[in-house]
Amino acid sequence: MLRIHFTEVDLARVRVAGEPDPMWEVLSTLHRLQSRGGRWQYAAWHRATRAELHAAGLARPVRRMLFALYPLGPYLPDFLTPAAAEDGLTAGLDDILRLPRRDVLAELRLLDRVRAVPPWALRLVQDAERREFTELIRRYHAVAVAPYTEHMVGGIVAHRGLLGRALLARGVEGLLSSLGPRVRWRRPVLEVEYRTDRDLYLRGRGIRIVPTWFSWGTPVALADAGLPPTLSYPLTRPAVPEAELPEAGVPLRALLGSTRARVLRCVADGLTTGELAQAAGISLSAASRHATVLRDAGLTTSQQIGPMVLHTLTPLGAGLLRQVREAAGLPGRPRGPGVS
Incomplete structure (x- = not known):
């Protein structure tokens, strides 16, 4: 069990990532390749990714190098999931390259206590070897x-x-009570199902919560x-659909x-059904009818929240809107209500 202890200041400093964190997703996908956990849910991804890794000549280096430093187990080197990745993959990889040699070596030694670190990994203290490693990532x-x-x-x-x-x-x-079945809020402690038993005291620093698409099972903290x-946790029942998106050039x-x-x-x-009717300029019954059709088509999802029904996009719906906007030369991407 991981117990995260909040103060009143920490409650005001909770942030939820608004976009996929590339380094946490890299970690989670590598765990998917090493485990049967969630295999049925990610079957399409497994088939496509294994084939593409072989085609790109990456299957062997991924098994030899990435599996070694992203193992399933009680400890993962923190430098592989840097906070800088919040600004994108390049920012995260640059942070790995800038990390002092002593810090890299210290974390590799911690990993070696629970799983033997191959000799080549110790050469990551050298700039050239670390650049090669980040390029593989x-x-x-x-x-x-x-x-x-x-x-x-x-x-x-x-x-x-x-x-x-x-x-x-x-x-x-x-919000803290809505992070999924493996996370429970019991003021002032967030209890998280975890591989080991530990306490984390925030002491006014707040916390960044990272919903992770390819994560499966227990959440992960630094x-x-x-x-x-930072707390990375799995999105509820994610899936990678087999179906392709409509062509980008098809007007919505x-x-x-x-x-x-x-x-x-x-x-x-x-939006709720009432808000949807108002925003779209249609009647409440029409909003409900259109929402049902879009949900049946797999473009939206609906969830009962008390007396209201909240409608949000599915990945397929978000992808369709993104493609249409890009085809029209419009900036940005569809977003839900902000949680910062």
């Missing part, structure tokens, strides 16, 4: 993570929509309590009809 990310950006973004948008509603209805403690507190109105296309765009903000 970049190439792996391009094959195993980047192609699924639409699915990850859609899942996180929908999840943040639900967390945003919980925040508005019950405050930060409501081992070093002195680093910026031609695909769905003008009213339903407008409803889909409105759902990107995460």
Whole structure:
């Protein structure tokens, strides 16, 4: 059990990641390749990724190098999931390259206590070897993570929509109570199912919560309590669909009809049925009917929250909107209600 102890100041400093964290997703995908956990849920991803890794000549270096430093077990080197990755893959990899040699060596020695570290890994204290290692991570990310950006973004948008509603209805403690079945809020402690038994005292630093698309099972926190507190946890029942998205050049109105296309765009903000009717300029019954059709098509999802029904995009719906916006030369991506 991991017990995360909050102060009143910490409750005001809770942040939820708004986009996939590339380094946490790299870690989670490597664990998916090493474990049968969630294999059925990620079957399409498994088949495609293994084939692409072989085609790119990456299968052997991934097994030899990445599996060695991203093992399943009670300890993972913190330097492989840097906070800087919040700003993207390049920022995260640059942070790994800048890390002092003594810190890299210290974390590798900690890993060696629970799992033998291969001799080549100790050479990561050298700049050239570390650059080669980060380039392997970049190439792996391009094959195993980047192609699924639409699915990850859609899942996180929908999840943040639900967390945003919980925040508005019950405050930060409501948000902390909505992080999934493996996380329980018992003021002032967040109890997390975990591989080991430990306590983490935030002491006014707050915490960054990272919903992770490819994570499966127990959440993961940084081992070093002195680093910026971070908790990565699995999104509820993620999946990688087999179906392809519609072609980017297909206008949304031609695909769905003008009213339903407008409803889909409105759902990107995460709305109740009443809010959806108002935003789309249609009746309540029409909003409910269009929401049902979009849900049946796999473009949206609906969840009962008290007396309300909240509609959010699925990964397929978010990907469709993204492609349409890009085809039209419009910036940005569909987002749900902000939780910062």
